[in-house]
Amino acid sequence: MTKPMTIPNDADFANSPLPFSGDCFKGQLVLVSGGGSGIGKATAWCFARLGAHIIITGRTEQKLIDTVAALTSAGLSASYKIQDIRDYDGIAAMYADIFAEFGRLDILINNAGGQFPQSAIDFSKNGWDAVVSNNLNGSWYMMQHAARQWRDRKQQGSIVNIVAVVPRGMNGGAHTCAARAGVIHLSKTVAVEWAEYNIRVNCVAPGVIFSEGMRAYSPEALSEFDKSNPMKRFGTPWDIAQACVYLGGPSGSFITGEVLTLDGGGQLWGDLWMHGRPDYFR
Ligand SMILES: CCCCCCC/C=C/C(=O)SCCNC(=O)CCNC(=O)[C@H](O)C(C)(C)COP(=O)(O)OP(=O)(O)OC[C@H]1O[C@@H](n2cnc3c(N)ncnc32)[C@H](O)[C@@H]1OP(=O)(O)O
Numbered sequence: 550m551t552k553p554m555t556i557p558n559d560a561d562f563a564n565s566p567l568p569f570s571g572d573c574f575k576g577q578l579v580l581v582s583g584g585g586s587g588i589g590k591a592t593a594w595c596f597a598r599l600g601a602h603i604i605i606t607g608r609t610e611q612k613l614i615d616t617v618a619a620l621t622s623a624g625l626s627a628s629y630k631i632q633d634i635r636d637y638d639g640i641a642a643m644y645a646d647i648f649a650e651f652g653r654l655d656i657l658i659n660n661a662g663g664q665f666p667q668s669a670i671d672f673s674k675n676g677w678d679a680v681v682s683n684n685l686n687g688s689w690y691m692m693q694h695a696a697r698q699w700r701d702r703k704q705q706g707s708i709v710n711i712v713a714v715v716p717r718g719m720n721g722g723a724h725t726c727a728a729r730a731g732v733i734h735l736s737k738t739v740a741v742e743w744a745e746y747n748i749r750v751n752c753v754a755p756g757v758i759f760s761e762g763m764r765a766y767s768p769e770a771l772s773e774f775d776k777s778n779p780m781k782r783f784g785t786p787w788d789i790a791q792a793c794v795y796l797g798g799p800s801g802s803f804i805t806g807e808v809l810t811l812d813g814g815g816q817l818w819g820d821l822w823m824h825g826r827p828d829y830f831r
């Protein structure tokens with residue numbers, strides 16, 4: 550039978566855990582995919598500074614080594630695993646290793662991903678497949694294998710999927726827009742299906758964030774990115790990191806199936822061309 554609810558009082562509020570105190574994630578394990586650069590790296594730092602042990606993943610070992618070295622040099626707790634998010638069986642084995650070593654995983658920040666900018670009409674079949682596979686399949690493999698571990702061990706879990714701002718499409722990025730829209734609606738669906746397992750699933754949608762990822766764009770396209778929202782500037786990886794902490798941790802405990810957009814208002818005003826603005830739209 551469900552416990553009857555009581556109205557919280559001053560004593561309850563005095564003792565409720567604060568979401569962003571110095572060590573509020575102490576004893577917790579957070580996995581950040583793509584944690585060797587950009588938004589993932591910032592998110593790893595944010596959680597680690599709040600007391601969590603961080604596992605970062607990615608394909609390029611040197612980036613992971615350097616990031617873990619920086620975190621541990623600062624007295625924080627971190628390790629890494631090399632893992633391509635497109636490798637279904639490899640991901641299952643990675644989670645098995647993590648649970649065998651730590652016995653738990655509290656939060657998955659499903660951040661790894663990316664694309665190349667190109668007009669949709671020019672996509673090759675392989676180009677389309679590569680981006681959809683990276684961003685939709687890869688995100689799903691990471692979510693499903695984590696959720697199976699949590700369900701089987703009767704442990705609660707929280708997933709934050711990093712997506713993109715898709716309501717008005719993404720000019721020059723139709724492949725990633727399709728994949729990210731897929732992740733958003735996948736998240737909304739499993740947020741309901743997995744509520745019985747105490748697994749929350751949310752998304753963070755970054756607008757233009759000035760990270761290493763910006764190297765994938767031409768100077769011409771980049772020169773307009775910071776004018777694509779009413780604040781007329783880029784956001785920072787730290788902006789996104791804090792949103793991940795808010796949604797992924799206890800402060801998000803009654804939030805599931807949600808998309809938190811951090812884009813300086815770009816979904817309301819402005820436009821962005823990932824492959825440069827065509828003359829027709831000048
Ligand atoms: C509305 C507001 C939205 C704001 C959006 C702001 C902009 C978003 C920014 C970011 O997301 S920053 C993060 C950027 N970081 C990355 O994108 C890095 C990750 N990307 C990759 O690792 C790769 O690009 C990939 C997408 C995973 C593809 O890697 P893969 O190793 O699978 O590809 P390949 O085997 O090299 O190629 C497969 C296929 O794709 C074609 N292709 C690859 N790059 C390009 C390109 N630059 N232009 C055109 N086509 C490309 C490649 O040619 C292959 O196709 P075929 O030649 O075989 O037909």
Ligand SMILES: NC(=O)C1=CN([C@@H]2O[C@H](COP(=O)(O)OP(=O)(O)OC[C@H]3O[C@@H](n4cnc5c(N)ncnc54)[C@H](OP(=O)(O)O)[C@@H]3O)[C@@H](O)[C@H]2O)C=CC1
Pocket residue numbers: 582583584585586587588589606607608609610612632633634635660661662663664683687711712713714754755756757758759760761762763
């Ligand atoms: N910066 C921005 O403006 C925006 C970014 N995003 C998304 O946010 C996320 C982080 O981007 P950002 O930090 O800016 O850019 P980065 O390119 O720095 O980050 C992407 C990370 O994902 C990893 N990665 C990519 N593909 C794979 C894969 N198949 N398997 C494992 N790891 C992979 C990369 O590491 P490695 O290559 O070593 O594997 C890299 O560390 C991405 O999903 C990006 O698309 C969304 C909207 C806007």
